[in-house]
Amino acid sequence: MSGTRWLTDAEQRVWRDFSVAVNMLRAHLESQLQRDAGMPHAYYEILVVLSEAPGRVLRMSELALATRSSRSRLSHAVARMEANGWVRRESCDTDKRGSFAQLTAAGLAALAEAAPGHVEAVRESLFDVLTPDQVRQLGEISAAIRGKLAPRCAEAEAAELERLEHGD
Amino acid sequence: MSGTRWLTDAEQRVWRDFSVAVNMLRAHLESQLQRDAGMPHAYYEILVVLSEAPGRVLRMSELALATRSSRSRLSHAVARMEANGWVRRESCDTDKRGSFAQLTAAGLAALAEAAPGHVEAVRESLFDVLTPDQVRQLGEISAAIRGKLAPRCAEAEAAELERLEHGD
DNA sequence: TACCTATGGTTGAGCCCTCAACTATTTCTG
DNA sequence: CAGAAATAGTTGAGGGCTCAACCATAGGTA
Structure with missing residues (x-):
């Protein structure tokens, strides 16, 4: 007996449409930014967060948190952005x-x-391309997903800690 | 005068929520697949499409089209998947x-x-995490985005052709 | 004080992706 | 048919990401 709760046909259609839509949107925005501004979207987000910080400075760890980035990724990114002259480490x-x-x-x-x-x-x-109603709906849908996944991240971290602690 | 149609506060909230939700979802699925199956999500999609093709064979270009992948990306991917023994080129x-x-x-x-x-x-x-209504809504929203971006891709290709043609 | 662990951050390897250049074949056109 | 252009696919360089290992400093705790 397979315990897997497979997707229904309707769910599968929604999932594929969503998946494709999101990939297209991502690709579109990424390439627009890369082409017209010479930066990946991730760097744009870092610039946005920094520009909104008081004094336009942030600790690396705060910046990582705000951009939901790993410290490693941020470190690499800031290194390159520093080379571009967009940011200075202090x-x-x-x-x-x-x-x-x-x-x-x-x-x-x-x-x-x-x-x-x-x-x-x-x-x-x-x-x-969305009606005002759809924009509202998208906001709620996104919040629901965040609500599910944000704790899940915390939980994963906790599990990780547990694992390390018990040398499991 | 700035011709830019900036986002309203409400739009900005929706956009950030959406953006974060999608990134979390992507990251979650990607790492689940990588951890438990040792493959990136892109490879999973290739396997799915191939498995559904008659005879489980597809021309590279058809496969690229079906997975909305560039030929280059697909070529690299198939090369690696062939090394894994998952696929054979003929x-x-x-x-x-x-x-x-x-x-x-x-x-x-x-x-x-x-x-x-x-x-x-x-x-x-x-x-x-979604109600049946929300699933339906998400399907419609995704279709709207696809509807906008799919032609846009075709258009971008056409522009590219134009550009090459005129040596512009 | 002397350890022991936790925290902040960096680094290098390896993987995937994009972009541009390239080869080989096919198709179109005069 | 000869030459031009389009098509199928590959390749290599370069960039960004993840993962694991790694310093250095800070904060307990005996």
Whole structure:
């Protein structure tokens, strides 16, 4: 007996449509940003978060949290962005392990340059094709998924801790 | 005057929720599949499409189309999957440029092994958290996005052709 | 104080993807 | 038929991501 709860035909159709739609949207936005602003979407998000932080500085770990990024990924990304002159790393006096990521003027300019095209792309390919009702529905659906997955992440981390602790 | 149609606060909230939800979902499914079946999601999709093809064979270009993949990506992927023993390339008699991708027994077995966990993950993190109404809504929303972006892809291709043609 | 562990962050390897260039074959056109 | 253009597919470089290993510092605890 297979305990697997397979998808019904209707579910399968929805899942495939959703999957394709999301992949197309991702690919579209990614390539728009790469082509017109020379940055991947992940870097755009980092710039956004930094630009909204007080003083446009953030501890690496805070930045990782805010962008839901692993520390490793962020470290690689900031290294490259620093090479681009968009960000500057600064050491922390009160905790010598820590470091800050400081948005530079060039970084802010790059963001300002990139934003209109990106926002226009989001509007065109998402909000323009949905009714106000659908936008509301999408918000609720997204919240539901987040609600499920966010705790799941925490739980996975906890399990990981457990695993490490017991040397299992 | 900025011609940019910026997002309203409400739109911005929906966009960020959506963005985060989709990223979490992607990451969750990707890591589940990688951990439990040792394959990225893209390879899973290739296996699915191949398994559903008559004779479990498909021309590379058909496979690329069906998986909405670039030929390059598919070529790299199939190369690796062939190394894994999941797929076998076969040359085409009627068109000597062409080649077939043939799903092997091992490939089918890998898919059969991977499917239950993957489907369960999809169900848990998506269908279980949505009401039947929301599932329907998500289907319509996805169709709307596809409807917008699918022609846009064709259009981009056409523009590309144009560009090449005029040596622009 | 001396350890022991937890935390902040970086690094390198390996994998997947994109992009552009390339080969080989086929089809179209004069 | 000869040459041009389109098609099928591969390849290599380069970039971003993940994973695991790794420093260095901080914060307990004996």
